[in-house]
Every structure is written in structure tokens, then in C-alpha cells.
Amino acid sequence: MKTLRRIIALAIKELLAILKDKQSRFILIGPPIAQLMVFGYAATFDLNHIPVAIYNEDHSQPSRDLIAKITGSPHFELVDYIEHDEQITPLIDTKKTLIVLHLGSSFSSDLKRNQPTKVQAIIDGRNSNTALLTLGYLRTIITDFNLGWAKQNGLPGPPASLQIRPWFNENLVSRWFVVPGIVGLLSLVITTIVTGLSVAREREAGTFDQLLVTPLRPFEVLIGKSIPGILIGLTEGSFILLMAVYWFEIPLRGSIGALYLGMFLFLLSATGIGLMISSLAVTQQQGILGAFLFLVPSVILSGFATPIANMPEFIQHLTYINPLRYFLIILRGVFLEGDSYTLLVDQYWPMSIIAIVTLSIAGWLFRHRLS
Amino acid sequence: MNTFTKKRMRLMGMIRKESLQILRDPSSIAIAFVLPVILLLLFGYGVSLDAKGVRLATVVEQPDTNTTSLIGSFQQSEYFVPIVYNSIQEAEEALRSLKVDGIVWLRNDFSNRLLSRNNAPIGVYVNGVDANQARITEGYIQGVWQNWLLNYTHDQGQDLKIPVLLEPRIWFNAAVNSRYFLVPGLIAVIMTLIGAMLTSMVVAREWERGTMEALMVTPIHIREIVIGKLVPYFILGMGGMFLSVAMAVWLFDVPLRGSFWALTAASALFMMVALGMGLLISIVAKSQFVAGQVSIIVTFLPAFILSGFIFQISSMPDAIQFITHVIPARYFVAILQTLFLAGNIWPVILSNAAALLIMMFIFLGLVKRKARKQLD
Amino acid sequence: MESSIALELERVYKTFTTDNTIVNALDDISLHISSGKVTGLIGPDGAGKTTLMRLVTSLLVPDKGKITVLGINALQEPLRVQSSVGYMPQRFGLYEDLTIQENLNFYADLQGVALTDRKSRYQELMHLTGLTHFTNRLAGKLSGGMKQKLGLACTLVHPPRLLILDEPTVGVDPVSRRELWSIIYRQVKKEGMSVLLSTAYLDEAERCDEVILMHQGKRLGQGTPQFFSQPLRGRVFHVTSPSISKRSLSIRLNSVSGIIDAIIEGEKVRIVTESESLPNLSEIFPDHSDLSIEAAEPIFEDAFIATLKDSQTTVVQPKNTLSKTSRDHSTASDVVIDVENLTRKFGDFVAVNDVSFHVTRGEIFGLLGANGAGKSTTFRMLCGLLTVTKGTVRIAGLDLRHASAEARGRIGYMAQHFSLYINLTVEQNLKFFASAYGLSRAQKKERIDWAISAFELTSYRNSISADLPLGFKQRLAMAAALMHEPDILFLDEPTSGVDPLARREFWQRINTLAESGVTVLVTTHFMDEANYCDRLVIMADGKVLAEGAPAEMKNRFRHPDQPDPTMEDVFIELIESNQNPKEKVA
Structure with missing residues (x-):
């Protein structure tokens, strides 16, 4: 009974201390919204308005048709027509265009003779990802053109053709992938910073000593200091969740309960890590630095932006101790794949273990790191 | 003693003091040298946009030589790891539980329709959650399919009559290795971070430790304080810069096709912008805590997302494209990616350098305006 | 032209605005300080001492009024003022990661001290401060007293004509305090320097040639320390009584009306009365006939308390109800805190060396x-906040580090x-x-x-x-x-x-x-x-x-x-x- 009363008093005090401070209030509200907007809108691999220059040596109807198909697509934007070979290099070099499409003088005659004709695409490979995606868009348009041409001229199609169907994200929208990830990313950042500073702040102010001479036991301090981090993380997470569903219109297909169970376990482990950093730090600055040093790798090595499968094997093993890895799978699973509890068991238990380990270490450190 | 000697003495004294503090404080050395190494290693190895080892479930309902040769093409590709499933239901279950990333499904009438040239369908499902990976995977699958088709028709003694064949030529990075553009772009992000972090705390630290008050009641000019702080951190930052370039070239094998001197000059310019930004934050913030926070929020994230380092600026909404113009890293990323992969393309380098120069004047001008020898 | 006035303030106002309140830090202050003297600025917390010093050094600009430092208008030529005064803020700006020598070099560079003059000046300053043998030690590794002395040395590296010191002796041990004062007086005598300093130690006021008493942004008075204390002659007494402890005596005297102040001084209780007529103490203490009262020499501190208690509306009289029950005194010999051979090391450094005592x-x-x-x-070991390297600590028979929550x-x-x-x-x-x-x-x-x-x-x-x-x-x-x-x-x-x-x-x-x-x-x-x-x-x-x-x-x-x-x-x-x-x- 006394224990409970002490824990509640500590949790209330922590919440008040965070929410009453102008600076921390700003950290809780400003950056998350800015990041949500920036990530939601800017962090997309989908390409629009790719600048394209056309080098058409064949001034015929079929070549104009193909060009119209390309420039009419929302992905491409015509920037220039060119006449000579020498014009290609400066255009690409100076980044005026990303791609030069070269239709040779025999384009229509080849077509009419039923001979395959080649269209050259010169692509700026300085950003190879963009180059590959551009090529993909171009391929789709040309395949489409080929089918149309074959049909128009009564030609047989290829002996076999691909019927590609993306699952879960049928239109392959990057935002569907990025935005659910932000729920995890931002709740991790907020929780780590809130808890990462909670002990360091008290140490700097001298109040931590004051706390330790009261009858509060280490585990009571631990619980009292965890509650605000988890509450704030849950609030922040729920807010971004709402934004994802109603502002960015990402479909939420799976079980919300399964999502929140994951979020709770995730925040528990983030709190443990934050408190661990905090009890090791002597000053708030060290706390910030520690939180930063933890956050950067854990975001990069979580699969938030790039797939874990692409990493070297050693680094792939390292990602198993990263709680964000598991939560991202849960988020995307529940949002897009419609997952429920049973499919996510393998994500729940590793986070629980991380939470238990980090919280225990943090609790131990409270008393043993004093000098 | 004339005023000029006194001026020089004050400036040298300031630089000497600042340098000694850097040498005594391991954290600034760590920010300049250890941070770039860790970040480069982390990103260089940890971040890759190339799809490799895509796990592909293959379902063949009626195996024969044709299906074997098609599936064999997938097996030979370095991009795929085919896993055999006996029924489409099992394969779909595997896709749902993330055991595979995609499915290739050949129905039992595949060979019949192939032989009758009746547009035999190859069912392909990919997990579209990560849209970028899914697109790239699709591209690879298309490549495998086209090659197989060419070989197949050739073996049958037929001509493949595809009206328009795309012949892509990717310049500067023929192997389409994402590391080639990630590493140079990363240098810009790291330099932003280092420049801003190094300086953002130095003025704030003087305020917090009470040294600023004593410093201000000396004949020193505010100009001398600013220059005295810039010089040592500039040298330190350039050290970090060269270290990063060396790692890019020798560890990650990124080709450096442009001039090393142009790279040095552009980096120096960018370093000044980053340091100016850090100093400005530092002067406005007056506490190390706030300065550190702000420098991470206003420098690191924008440099990462809005610089064109990974995400194509031209594809962003107009409002955000507009914002990118005030992100110095944007110009430096353009210079770096060009110098590393394309070479000395002066129009690109000079126009972006001009933008950096303007930003430098703006930041240093603001520093000069904001910094006053007064407490309120 | 060298005037005999080092510093002059004419009707100076300065306000600060925090979130929603306006604080009048300086409220119509006029004063002048003569050159070649040590002037003390004394007043309670928030009197405006630091603000005044920052205005004089042109770190702040007054809302209204005129400040003339060494004949220079501080508002018009702040940089000239800053070149001719020496200022040591409350937390002096020593670079803790630089050595003593490097700190000196830095300030010599800033002050434009010619290289040829430096050696002799350094020698003199190091000799004065007794830091000669530590010149290669990092400033952060110095004791509080040494830091203050080094700060003063840095301020004096180019002898200023006006030296401004903000609480130079706070937290400094008495030995270093004495040394600091002797350095200051030496500068005044030898170099004809003028000194303005603020202090929280009232006994230091006696060492000043002149004292300016400030309170809530106003100047209450200016004069020699005696100028302040003399009017109290006949109102200051020593009270003793063998039959009552000095502590109870002071508590009871404090609640007597007509007595402004009663503090324990040595074995006596020093009282300051409201007027020259002494309240009839034998009436108030009928049970203690052995009460003896003798007149005492008034000092600045008495004047300070008397003046400020006058100007303060609420007279602080702590209630006698700090604890609800009076505890049993009979077991006074109980040992409550027992410390034996207590030692604490931080690496090689012995912070506490074989300390024993009991309470x-x-x-x-x-x-x-x-x-x-x-x-x-x-202290931290006693409270269980720090592990003990050697020895024992018992608080009410328990070691707090392992004691139960209830014991804490x-x-x-x-x-x-x-x-x-x-x-x-x-x-x-x-x-x-x-x-x-x-x-x-x-x-x-x-x-x-x-x-x-x-x-x-x-x-x-x-x-x-x-x-x-x-x-x-x-x-x-x-x-x-x-x-x-x-x-x-x-x-x-x-x-x-x-x-x-x-x-x-x-x-x-x-x-x-x-x-x-x-x-x-x-x-x-x-x-x-x-x-x-x-x-x-x-x-x-x-x-x-x-x-x-x-x-x-x-x-x-x-x-x-x-x-x-x-x-x-x-x-x-x-x-x-x-x-x-x-x-x-x-």
C-alpha cells in the first residue's frame, strides 16, 4: 500500500516535471510533428516529374506516339528535345535531365518491317536507386506500348508473359511503407529522450540524492520513472497512429489490440534502455549524447528505411538486439498485412526479454553508480 | 605597441586557447574523428538499397524441361534465392508470414500454352510493403524473364518479335551499386553534423562555465572571438572530412573521378557554412543542452532527408522542394555526388558552390549581428 | 586628466523582465567612488550588486541614467571602458582545461601585454598568489581558494586602473581569504588602483575603506564602516547566564519585543536593541537571576541587520512549533551517529582519510x-549515498546504505x-x-x-x-x-x-x-x-x-x-x- 502510494507520487511528479518544463514540452510536440510531415511527404522513393530529354531522329507517328506515352505519364516531365549526339553529355552532366531517350532514325521502318527496334535510354546513375526505378517506369511504359502495337497490327504476343501482382501494398506506394514506420521511430525517440534524461536531470539538479535518502526502494524508483516514459510514448504513438490513418490514409487492416500489445512491449524495452543510459550519464548532456548514440544505429539497423536482409551477415545478427526491428514488423504487419496476435508471437517475446534485461540493469545502476 | 600588433596578439591568443581546449577535451576529437568513422561504417555497410538475396517461393504445378529452365534462370541470378513449394496455398502462407518475399507460380497448363505460343502466364506475387524493394525486385524479375524468353525462342529456332526493345545505359555507375552514391552523400550529412555539433556547444559552454563574462570585459572584439573560434574548429572539421574521403575511396572503393582540389575547396566552403550554422545556434541558445538539441534537429534530419542524398528532391511536394533550397547540405550533396562519380563538371560544381558561398555570408553575417558584447 | 573620482553613477535605472514580472534591479542609483580606495558593495541577495557591476563594465546597458568610468562615458565607449577596467565575475572565467600558465598567457594576449613585460609580471603575480610552483597544473585541479587567486592574477595581468570584483571570497577558506585581501590592498597601495568589490561576508565590510549598502535596487547609504556602526553605540550588548544554555537564551531573546537581533557569539549572546533603553530582562526571565548584561562595541554587522530589519516589512520570527512534540532529553548521551576510521578513495586520491567522530x-x-x-x-557516506572504502558508519545503529526503507x-x-x-x-x-x-x-x-x-x-x-x-x-x-x-x-x-x-x-x-x-x-x-x-x-x-x-x-x-x-x-x-x-x- 505504501509502496503503491510512493510509486504513484513519483510518477505524478515525473509527469509534472516533464510537462511543466517549456523546453521538454516543446521537444514532445514540435519535432515529432515536423518529423512526421517531413518523413511522410519527403521520404518517398516514388518518383514523379523525372526530367527527361528526347532525342528523336525518327519523326514519324509511332515514335511520336511512344514519346507522348512517356511525357504524358505523371512520372516523367519533358525538359528538352535535342538534335545532336553532342548535346547528350552536357544535359546529363549538369543534371538538367535525368534521362535521355534516343529513338534512332530507323525506329518506324523497323517497326513496320516487324523487326525489333532498339530505344536507347541514357540514365544518370549518380543516384543508382533513382536510376533503377526510372528504368522500371520506362520498362512498364514500353511493355504497354508493345502490347498495344502487337494488338493493333495483329501480331502474336510473346510466348509467355509476367502477371505481376504486388501484395499488401497493391499500388506500391512508398508512403504506405514509411508512415507506419514513423509510429515506431518517433515513439522510440521520444521515450528514449524522456527517460534518458530523467535520472541525469535529477543528478544534475542534486535531487537524485534527495530521492535516494527517502524510503523509496530502487524498484519503486524504476517503476515510478518508467510510467511517464511509457505513458508519453503511448500518447505520442497513438497520435501518430491517428495521423497515419486519417491524414495519410494508410489502411489499418489488422488487429489494433495486437498493435498496442506490441507498442507496450516496445516502449517497455525503450524505457529500459533510456533509463540505463540515464543512470550511466552524469550530466544531461551525456544523456543526450548517449541517447543519440543509441538512436542513430538503432534506426539505421531496424529496417526502417532499408531492408535488414541487405546488410552484411554480422550486422544482421546485431539487429536482433534492436527492439525497433521487432516493432516495425508488427506495425507493418498489422497495418498492411492484416496480422493478428498469433502471427506476431515471434516479435513479442524478444522485446519482452530486452525489456526485462534492460530494466533490471537500470534498477541495479541506480544505487551502484553513485560516485 | 601599435593596435595592429595588439589585434594580432588577441586573435592568436584566442586561437591558441581554443586549440588547447580542443586538445584537452577528448569529446571534440571524438566528434571530429570517431563519429565519421562509426557513421560511415554503419551506413556504408548497414544501408544498401540494392535488393539482394530476395527469397522467392517457386511453385511448379507440372514440372517439365521448360519450367525447369525458367526456374533455373532464377536460381542462376545473384538476386534471388528460390525456395520450392508444392502448392500455391503453401507459398501464399509463406508470403503472409514473411518467410518469402515473393512467389513465382507456374500453373499446370504453362508448358501447353507456351508451346502453342498462347501467352503463357507466369504468376508473380511480391510483398509490396516496402514499395521501393518491391519495384526493384519486379525489375529484376522482368530482366530474368526477358533473358529466358530470348534464350527460349532462340533454342526453338524462332525469332522473338518484341517491337521495341529498351537498351538502358546507366552512366557513372554502370554496376548500379547504391553504395557509390550513398557514401558521398553520407559525407555531406556527417560534415553537417560535425560542423554544427563542434561549434554549437563552444559558445554555449563559455556562457555556462561563466568564462564569457570575464572574456567580454577585455579589449577583445566580438569579431576576434568569432574568428578565434572558427579557425581551430575549421581545421579539426577538415581533418574529419579528409578522413571520410579516404574511407570512401579506400575502404568502400568509391571512385573519385573529379579533382581532389576541387573537392577540398568545396569541402572548405561547406565546412564554413556548417560551422557558421553551429555558431549561430550556439550564440542564440546560450545553453549547451538546448544548443545540442537544436543542432541535431535543424541540421542532421534535414541534411538526411531533404538534401537529395537518398530521396529525389524533384519528386517531393512543391512546398518541401522549396524548403530544400535553404538546406546547405543539398548543394554539397550535388557537388559530392558529381565530383565522386561524374568528374569535374564545372557548371554543377560552380553553381552549387555559389549557393554555398551565399549561405556562408548569410550565416556569418547573422553570427556577427547576433553576437554582442552584452549580456541582455 | 586624472580625476579623483573613479566611478560615477547618475540616476541609473535598470529593470529585467522575466516571464510575467518586471524586476527593478536598480532603482534610481546615484553614487561615486573615489580613486585609490577599496569600496565594498554590500546588501542581501537580490539587492542589485551584480547588476551594478555589469552596468559599470558595459555588459549591460542601463534603462536610464549616466555611468562614467574613469572619466569615460560607459554608454558611448564600452570598449574603452572594458580595456581599462579589470573585472572578476562571481564565477570567474577560468578555463579549467588549461593550465595556470596557459590561462595567464591567454589573458595577457587579450590585454595586449607586451611579450617583454610578461616574465616579470608573471613572476610577481605568481609570487603574490603563492602559485609559483603550480604553473603547469590544470586550473580545474586547483582548490577553490587557489582558483580565486588565479582568477585575480588573470584580472591583474595588465594592471587595471579600476578593479571590479564580484564576491571574490565566496566559498574560499579563511587562509586564502586573508591572502586575497592582502593582494587587493597591495594593488591599491602600490599601483594606486581603485577597487570596487561585493561580498557576502559582513566581517569583510570592516576591511573596506568605504561601504555602499544596497537593498532591493536602492542605495541605503554610503560611508566608512564606522559611519554605519557608530549610531548603534549604546544599543549593542552581550548577555550571558550560567543557568541557561546559550541556545535557549538566544531563542528566547529573539522573541523579546524591543530586541532586533540576538545571536550566539562565542559563549555569549549578542543583542541589538531597538532604542538605547534596554528592555527589562529580569522581568522577562524571572527564573534566571544570574543574567548578566554588558555593553558591546557595535560593528558593521549590527548596523546591517538593524538597517535591513527596519526596511523589511515582515520581521522574521520563526514559530516555535517546528516539531510537534518535544522529545525526551534524558537520554542525551545516546550516540546517534557513530563514525569510525572512515576512509574514501577516488582512484589514488584520498578524499576522506581515517575520520572518526560521534554525535x-x-x-x-x-x-x-x-x-x-x-x-x-x-556527508554523502553518512547518508549512504556513497560507498565506504574503509571504516564504519552507523546512523541510529544502522548502515544507511543497506538499511531498510523504514530506517531511511x-x-x-x-x-x-x-x-x-x-x-x-x-x-x-x-x-x-x-x-x-x-x-x-x-x-x-x-x-x-x-x-x-x-x-x-x-x-x-x-x-x-x-x-x-x-x-x-x-x-x-x-x-x-x-x-x-x-x-x-x-x-x-x-x-x-x-x-x-x-x-x-x-x-x-x-x-x-x-x-x-x-x-x-x-x-x-x-x-x-x-x-x-x-x-x-x-x-x-x-x-x-x-x-x-x-x-x-x-x-x-x-x-x-x-x-x-x-x-x-x-x-x-x-x-x-x-x-x-x-x-x-x-
Whole structure:
């Protein structure tokens, strides 16, 4: 009974201390919204308005048709027509265009003779990802053109053709992938910073000593200091969740309960890590630095932006101790794949273990790191 | 003693003091040298946009030589790891539980329709959650399919009559290795971070430790304080810069096709912008805590997302494209990616350098305006 | 043209705006300071001393008024002012990661001292400050006194014509304090320098040629220290009584109307009366016929208290209800705190070296020493905040480090710098500590009401703690430490940085607490506060130099040329006789 009363008093005090401070209030509200907007809108691999220059040596109807198909697509934007070979290099070099499409003088005659004709695409490979995606868009348009041409001229199609169907994200929208990830990313950042500073702040102010001479036991301090981090993380997470569903219109297909169970376990482990950093730090600055040093790798090595499968094997093993890895799978699973509890068991238990380990270490450190 | 000697003495004294503090404080050395190494290693190895080892479930309902040769093409590709499933239901279950990333499904009438040239369908499902990976995977699958088709028709003694064949030529990075553009772009992000972090705390630290008050009641000019702080951190930052370039070239094998001197000059310019930004934050913030926070929020994230380092600026909404113009890293990323992969393309380098120069004047001008020898 | 006036302020106003309140830091101040003299700026916390100094050094611009420094208009030519004055702020800007020599070089560069002049100037300054043998030591590794001396040396590297020092002696041990003063006087005599300094030590006012007394942004008076104290002649007395303890005597005298101030001084109680007619004490103390009263020489401190208590509307009279029950005195010999052979090392550095002492119930026990003497380390070990390298600590028979939560509930702790949650209100702070000590809802309410009224915090009940005046922060910190009515109270530097009025009031509360049977362990670097303690230890370099009652200690150092030694004299002699011979030679 006394224990409970002490824990509640500590949790209330922590919440008040965070929410009453102008600076921390700003950290809780400003950056998350800015990041949500920036990530939601800017962090997309989908390409629009790719600048394209056309080098058409064949001034015929079929070549104009193909060009119209390309420039009419929302992905491409015509920037220039060119006449000579020498014009290609400066255009690409100076980044005026990303791609030069070269239709040779025999384009229509080849077509009419039923001979395959080649269209050259010169692509700026300085950003190879963009180059590959551009090529993909171009391929789709040309395949489409080929089918149309074959049909128009009564030609047989290829002996076999691909019927590609993306699952879960049928239109392959990057935002569907990025935005659910932000729920995890931002709740991790907020929780780590809130808890990462909670002990360091008290140490700097001298109040931590004051706390330790009261009858509060280490585990009571631990619980009292965890509650605000988890509450704030849950609030922040729920807010971004709402934004994802109603502002960015990402479909939420799976079980919300399964999502929140994951979020709770995730925040528990983030709190443990934050408190661990905090009890090791002597000053708030060290706390910030520690939180930063933890956050950067854990975001990069979580699969938030790039797939874990692409990493070297050693680094792939390292990602198993990263709680964000598991939560991202849960988020995307529940949002897009419609997952429920049973499919996510393998994500729940590793986070629980991380939470238990980090919280225990943090609790131990409270008393043993004093000098 | 004339005023000029006194001026020089004050400036040298300031630089000497600042340098000694850097040498005594391991954290600034760590920010300049250890941070770039860790970040480069982390990103260089940890971040890759190339799809490799895509796990592909293959379902063949009626195996024969044709299906074997098609599936064999997938097996030979370095991009795929085919896993055999006996029924489409099992394969779909595997896709749902993330055991595979995609499915290739050949129905039992595949060979019949192939032989009758009746547009035999190859069912392909990919997990579209990560849209970028899914697109790239699709591209690879298309490549495998086209090659197989060419070989197949050739073996049958037929001509493949595809009206328009795309012949892509990717310049500067023929192997389409994402590391080639990630590493140079990363240098810009790291330099932003280092420049801003190094300086953002130095003025704030003087305020917090009470040294600023004593410093201000000396004949020193505010100009001398600013220059005295810039010089040592500039040298330190350039050290970090060269270290990063060396790692890019020798560890990650990124080709450096442009001039090393142009790279040095552009980096120096960018370093000044980053340091100016850090100093400005530092002067406005007056506490190390706030300065550190702000420098991470206003420098690191924008440099990462809005610089064109990974995400194509031209594809962003107009409002955000507009914002990118005030992100110095944007110009430096353009210079770096060009110098590393394309070479000395002066129009690109000079126009972006001009933008950096303007930003430098703006930041240093603001520093000069904001910094006053007064407490309120 | 060299005028005889070093500094002149004409009708200067300065206000600050914090969140929603406007503070008049300086309110119509006019004054002038003559050259070649040491002028002291004295006043309680928030009087505007630091603001005045920052205005003079052109770090701040006045809202209104004219400031002339050495004949230069400070508003028009701030840089010329800054080139001709030497200024040492409260926390002087030493670069702790540079050595003494590097700090000196840096300031010499800034001040444009010619390279050829440097060697002799450095030698002279190092000799004056006694730092000659430490020039390669990092400034951060120096003791508090050495830091202040180095700060002064840096300020003097190019001899300024006007030297401005903001509380140069705060937290400095008495030996270094004496040395600082002798350096300052040397500059005045040798170089004809003018000095303006502020101080929190009222005894230092006596050392100034002239004193400016400030309060709440106003100048209350200016003159020699005697100019202030002489009007009090005939109103200052020493009271003694063998049959009543000096502590109870002072508590009771303080509540007598007509007596402005009653403090323990040595074995006597010093009182200042409102007028020259002495209240009839035998009427007030009918049970103590042995009361003896003798006139005493007024000093500046008396004048300070008398003036400020006049100008303050609320006369601070702590209520006698600090503890609800008076505890049993019969077991006074109970040992409550027992420390034996206590040692603490940080790496190779021995912070506390073989310290032993014990404290009995109801005692006020003091740990005295300069900054860095090992007081705080000892203190933290007593509270169980730091592990012990060697030796034992028993608090009420228990080691707090391993004691149960309930045992910790019996002690109260007030940390250095009044560690409270600064962005919570007064009431929220009290509520939190009451709950942390596990009080029930009813108890909590009762104790909070008690604290608010006993510490006169009513008008601040819902204020954010950060906005409280320092004296009130101290009250709140003490109230928080007393929420659960502890038997033992630990106070770490409870009066550092607090102005003389708040210090006085604080000790009155402590006296009352001790009277009711609470054991108090207190650390302090104010030597005059030793008089409030029943017994004390003096520490230096981690060792106990002396233990005993204040009177005993003074007796030990009484000799013909020092008939009435103060605690400060005792301390200085102890330090000098203990001075590590190696350090002296090195």
C-alpha cells in the first residue's frame, strides 16, 4: 500500500516535471510533428516529374506516339528535345535531365518491317536507386506500348508473359511503407529522450540524492520513472497512429489490440534502455549524447528505411538486439498485412526479454553508480 | 605597441586557447574523428538499397524441361534465392508470414500454352510493403524473364518479335551499386553534423562555465572571438572530412573521378557554412543542452532527408522542394555526388558552390549581428 | 586628466523582465567612488550588486541614467571602458582545461601585454598568489581558494586602473581569504588602483575603506564602516547566564519585543536593541537571576541587520512549533551517529582519510572546512549515498546504505544548493516528498499545512519553485526535509550563497529544532557558524584537524597576542600547523 502510494507520487511528479518544463514540452510536440510531415511527404522513393530529354531522329507517328506515352505519364516531365549526339553529355552532366531517350532514325521502318527496334535510354546513375526505378517506369511504359502495337497490327504476343501482382501494398506506394514506420521511430525517440534524461536531470539538479535518502526502494524508483516514459510514448504513438490513418490514409487492416500489445512491449524495452543510459550519464548532456548514440544505429539497423536482409551477415545478427526491428514488423504487419496476435508471437517475446534485461540493469545502476 | 600588433596578439591568443581546449577535451576529437568513422561504417555497410538475396517461393504445378529452365534462370541470378513449394496455398502462407518475399507460380497448363505460343502466364506475387524493394525486385524479375524468353525462342529456332526493345545505359555507375552514391552523400550529412555539433556547444559552454563574462570585459572584439573560434574548429572539421574521403575511396572503393582540389575547396566552403550554422545556434541558445538539441534537429534530419542524398528532391511536394533550397547540405550533396562519380563538371560544381558561398555570408553575417558584447 | 573620482553613477535605472514580472534591479542609483580606495558593495541577495557591476563594465546597458568610468562615458565607449577596467565575475572565467600558465598567457594576449613585460609580471603575480610552483597544473585541479587567486592574477595581468570584483571570497577558506585581501590592498597601495568589490561576508565590510549598502535596487547609504556602526553605540550588548544554555537564551531573546537581533557569539549572546533603553530582562526571565548584561562595541554587522530589519516589512520570527512534540532529553548521551576510521578513495586520491567522530542525541554537530576539505564526501557516506572504502558508519545503529526503507524514513536530508524540483510548485514539491516518505492522506495534509505556516510560505504556495527568492528556496528545502518529522537531520552547506539575513533566520530554526530533541549534522564553510554548534570537527585535506566544543577549541588557541580568538583564527592556526611540509617546499 505504501509502496503503491510512493510509486504513484513519483510518477505524478515525473509527469509534472516533464510537462511543466517549456523546453521538454516543446521537444514532445514540435519535432515529432515536423518529423512526421517531413518523413511522410519527403521520404518517398516514388518518383514523379523525372526530367527527361528526347532525342528523336525518327519523326514519324509511332515514335511520336511512344514519346507522348512517356511525357504524358505523371512520372516523367519533358525538359528538352535535342538534335545532336553532342548535346547528350552536357544535359546529363549538369543534371538538367535525368534521362535521355534516343529513338534512332530507323525506329518506324523497323517497326513496320516487324523487326525489333532498339530505344536507347541514357540514365544518370549518380543516384543508382533513382536510376533503377526510372528504368522500371520506362520498362512498364514500353511493355504497354508493345502490347498495344502487337494488338493493333495483329501480331502474336510473346510466348509467355509476367502477371505481376504486388501484395499488401497493391499500388506500391512508398508512403504506405514509411508512415507506419514513423509510429515506431518517433515513439522510440521520444521515450528514449524522456527517460534518458530523467535520472541525469535529477543528478544534475542534486535531487537524485534527495530521492535516494527517502524510503523509496530502487524498484519503486524504476517503476515510478518508467510510467511517464511509457505513458508519453503511448500518447505520442497513438497520435501518430491517428495521423497515419486519417491524414495519410494508410489502411489499418489488422488487429489494433495486437498493435498496442506490441507498442507496450516496445516502449517497455525503450524505457529500459533510456533509463540505463540515464543512470550511466552524469550530466544531461551525456544523456543526450548517449541517447543519440543509441538512436542513430538503432534506426539505421531496424529496417526502417532499408531492408535488414541487405546488410552484411554480422550486422544482421546485431539487429536482433534492436527492439525497433521487432516493432516495425508488427506495425507493418498489422497495418498492411492484416496480422493478428498469433502471427506476431515471434516479435513479442524478444522485446519482452530486452525489456526485462534492460530494466533490471537500470534498477541495479541506480544505487551502484553513485560516485 | 601599435593596435595592429595588439589585434594580432588577441586573435592568436584566442586561437591558441581554443586549440588547447580542443586538445584537452577528448569529446571534440571524438566528434571530429570517431563519429565519421562509426557513421560511415554503419551506413556504408548497414544501408544498401540494392535488393539482394530476395527469397522467392517457386511453385511448379507440372514440372517439365521448360519450367525447369525458367526456374533455373532464377536460381542462376545473384538476386534471388528460390525456395520450392508444392502448392500455391503453401507459398501464399509463406508470403503472409514473411518467410518469402515473393512467389513465382507456374500453373499446370504453362508448358501447353507456351508451346502453342498462347501467352503463357507466369504468376508473380511480391510483398509490396516496402514499395521501393518491391519495384526493384519486379525489375529484376522482368530482366530474368526477358533473358529466358530470348534464350527460349532462340533454342526453338524462332525469332522473338518484341517491337521495341529498351537498351538502358546507366552512366557513372554502370554496376548500379547504391553504395557509390550513398557514401558521398553520407559525407555531406556527417560534415553537417560535425560542423554544427563542434561549434554549437563552444559558445554555449563559455556562457555556462561563466568564462564569457570575464572574456567580454577585455579589449577583445566580438569579431576576434568569432574568428578565434572558427579557425581551430575549421581545421579539426577538415581533418574529419579528409578522413571520410579516404574511407570512401579506400575502404568502400568509391571512385573519385573529379579533382581532389576541387573537392577540398568545396569541402572548405561547406565546412564554413556548417560551422557558421553551429555558431549561430550556439550564440542564440546560450545553453549547451538546448544548443545540442537544436543542432541535431535543424541540421542532421534535414541534411538526411531533404538534401537529395537518398530521396529525389524533384519528386517531393512543391512546398518541401522549396524548403530544400535553404538546406546547405543539398548543394554539397550535388557537388559530392558529381565530383565522386561524374568528374569535374564545372557548371554543377560552380553553381552549387555559389549557393554555398551565399549561405556562408548569410550565416556569418547573422553570427556577427547576433553576437554582442552584452549580456541582455 | 586624472580625476579623483573613479566611478560615477547618475540616476541609473535598470529593470529585467522575466516571464510575467518586471524586476527593478536598480532603482534610481546615484553614487561615486573615489580613486585609490577599496569600496565594498554590500546588501542581501537580490539587492542589485551584480547588476551594478555589469552596468559599470558595459555588459549591460542601463534603462536610464549616466555611468562614467574613469572619466569615460560607459554608454558611448564600452570598449574603452572594458580595456581599462579589470573585472572578476562571481564565477570567474577560468578555463579549467588549461593550465595556470596557459590561462595567464591567454589573458595577457587579450590585454595586449607586451611579450617583454610578461616574465616579470608573471613572476610577481605568481609570487603574490603563492602559485609559483603550480604553473603547469590544470586550473580545474586547483582548490577553490587557489582558483580565486588565479582568477585575480588573470584580472591583474595588465594592471587595471579600476578593479571590479564580484564576491571574490565566496566559498574560499579563511587562509586564502586573508591572502586575497592582502593582494587587493597591495594593488591599491602600490599601483594606486581603485577597487570596487561585493561580498557576502559582513566581517569583510570592516576591511573596506568605504561601504555602499544596497537593498532591493536602492542605495541605503554610503560611508566608512564606522559611519554605519557608530549610531548603534549604546544599543549593542552581550548577555550571558550560567543557568541557561546559550541556545535557549538566544531563542528566547529573539522573541523579546524591543530586541532586533540576538545571536550566539562565542559563549555569549549578542543583542541589538531597538532604542538605547534596554528592555527589562529580569522581568522577562524571572527564573534566571544570574543574567548578566554588558555593553558591546557595535560593528558593521549590527548596523546591517538593524538597517535591513527596519526596511523589511515582515520581521522574521520563526514559530516555535517546528516539531510537534518535544522529545525526551534524558537520554542525551545516546550516540546517534557513530563514525569510525572512515576512509574514501577516488582512484589514488584520498578524499576522506581515517575520520572518526560521534554525535549524541539532540546535538547540533558541525563539519567545518574549506571547499574540498572532504566535508561533502564524508556527508554523502553518512547518508549512504556513497560507498565506504574503509571504516564504519552507523546512523541510529544502522548502515544507511543497506538499511531498510523504514530506517531511511527516520532521517531528513537537505542537499547542497537546495535540490528541489524547480519546475514544480511549492505545494507540489511538499506533496511529493510527503508521499515519498509514505505519509497517509491525512498526515500529508496536516504536515503540508504545518510546513506552509511554519515556514511562512503561504504567499508562495502555488509559485514555481524556480522563481522563489533564494532564502525561500532554502525554507522550502528544509520544509521538505522535515515532512516526516525525522529524528536526525542532515544539512549539507545549508547557508552557502544565502544572504546574512536568511542565514540568521535559518539558524534560529535549527536552534529551535535542536531544542526539541532533533539531532542535527551540518556542514559549513562559514567559520562564524561554528558558534551555533554544540560540537564540531574541523577538516582539511580529508583529515580531521580538531574535534570538540567551540569554546574548548578557542581555549586551545588563546595566547597573549590573541586574547579572544575567533573560530576563524582557530582555523587558520590549525591549517598552518598542519600545512603539508611537502607542498610548502615543492
